Amino acid sequence: DAGITQSPRHKVTETGTPVTLRCHQTENHRYMYWYRQDPGHGLRLIHYSYGVKDTDKGEVSDGYSVSRSKTEDFLLTLESATSSQTSVYFCAILAGQGNTNYGYTFGSGTRLTVV
Amino acid sequence: DQQVKQNSPSLSVQEGRISILNCDYTNSMFDYFLWYKKYPAEGPTFLISISSIKDKNEDGRFTVFLNKSAKHLSLHIVPSQPGDSAVYFCAASVSKTSYDKVIFGPGTSLSVIP
Numbered sequence: 001d002a003g004i005t006q007s008p009r010h011k012v013t014e015t016g017t018p019v020t021l022r023c024h025q026t027e028n029h030r031y032m033y034w035y036r037q038d039p040g041h042g043l044r045l046i047h048y049s050y051g052v053k054d055t056d057k058g059e060v061s062d063g064y065s066v067s068r069s070k071t072e073d074f075l076l077t078l079e080s081a082t083s084s085q086t087s088v089y090f091c092a093i094l095a096g097q098g099n100t101n102y103g104y105t106f107g108s109g110t111r112l113t114v115v
Numbered sequence: 116d117q118q119v120k121q122n123s124p125s126l127s128v129q130e131g132r133i134s135i136l137n138c139d140y141t142n143s144m145f146d147y148f149l150w151y152k153k154y155p156a157e158g159p160t161f162l163i164s165i166s167s168i169k170d171k172n173e174d175g176r177f178t179v180f181l182n183k184s185a186k187h188l189s190l191h192i193v194p195s196q197p198g199d200s201a202v203y204f205c206a207a208s209v210s211k212t213s214y215d216k217v218i219f220g221p222g223t224s225l226s227v228i229p
Contacts (some may be wrong), residue, residue: 106158
């Protein structure tokens with residue numbers, strides 16, 4: 001278990017309100033990612049971080065911002081939630097070991113509904 | 116345009132038979148491929164991977180085959196068990212050792228019928 005915790009697990013919010021999702025890891029991994037999962041699209045990268053205060057955009061970053069002030073926490077903010085942002089959001093860390101990339105380890109997800 | 120494609124959204128297989136899940140990719144720079152398995156209400160979990168220097172990797176009941184010339188990979192599950200019922204995501208990366216982001220396919224939902 002890579003010790004990834006996402007909160008909240010479920011959230012319903014109104015259109016136009018800001019929402020922040022939290023990802024917390026306990027194993028000091030440098031790389032953290034936010035993905036969204038939608039039917040027919042699989043998992044799409046929103047933003048990722050390669051260190052404290054070092055972040056970059058992914059494939060579907062519009063309408064989202066992130067912050068990483070501590071190694072263990074990676075926050076995803078929907079600045080003004082829209083119905084198109086209704087989705088399941090997954091945080092991931094990169095569980096590489098030396099020269100062997102074992103790929104990502106994912107959190108359990110946050111199901112967000114924007115009404 | 117999707118760089119990683121899984122053209123079968125769903126697949127049903129009888130218990131004990133072979134399940135074959137297919138994946139195609141378009142980016143010739145991909146050199147590391149992974150399969151993830153996802154149960155409802157859980158995050159995806161890593162299943163098996165393969166480097167482009169190999170054409171086959173096996174782990175118990177799971178085998179991944181890579182055909183680089185065709186830009187195609189497949190996951191074989193033998194024998195299939197009801198607990199294998201899940202969504203399977205194919206994924207690709209441009210590097211095995213660096214921390215590049217991984218591109219996922221849309222997934223195939225496998226149902227193993229007892």
